[in-house]
Amino acid sequence: MTTASGPVEEIAIGNDGDVVRVRQLARTYATKAKLSLVDQTKLVTATSELARNTLVYGGGGVATVEMVTDGRRNGVRASFHDEGPGIPDTTLALADGWSSGKGLGLGLSGAKRLVDDFELDTEVGRGTRVTVVKWSR
Template sequence: MPPRPDGPEEVTISGDDDVVRVRQLVRVYAQRAKLSLVDQTKLVTAASELARNTLVYGGGGTALVEEVDDGRRTGVRASFRDEGPGIPDLTLALADGWSSGKGLGLGLSGARRLVDHFELDTEVGRGTVVTVVKWKR
């Protein structure tokens, strides 16, 4: 999925205001990609949860948002990267209904259900990268 010519935008996540900025940026990209209102809301909700996780559990990090095109369809990709402690129990973290209670209550599994593509790379002591994509229908 190569980025579209508009190019990606990166936001540093180091406080609550940055979580809001990520949410707003994702909405702009979702509108630009002409996602339906329902799909915009799903993507923005997932991105908000992931940005909050980046801040709370990863100690801050970055979000990279871009339009993507796979030759058949267009969409929006958002990647969240931190250099925090990593996720020690990935099975638990991805379990349906599990949440630490500090985010929106969605947990990673909830965010995963809201998007079309969900990829998580984590290692204890190295940090976490979560990438999501929502495609235009």
């Protein structure tokens, strides 16, 4: 069971500067969780992709970052929520190379590969929530 082990920080995502702020916050939390440099980079890259998706495809939204524990190890959980159009076909959206826009199609699938836990909750017309966790080793 994963439980929060510290404060939750929230950043509204409405412009490119907010995406940078999410990256910085993820790096700060990854350092506090004592993630290796490689795992810090993976988490920061994943959160950057997800924050960008929240802005570009979701029309903006909110990111939350927090420390978590499962009793054996510490980690960082980052969640991204928007009230955009939602994702009509999650299987397709998670396929490498597919993009609903002009991107490379590596955002969701790439983020999923970079983290330890990945959860996608979406509904057409209601928005999308993506939650990821990176654990210390």
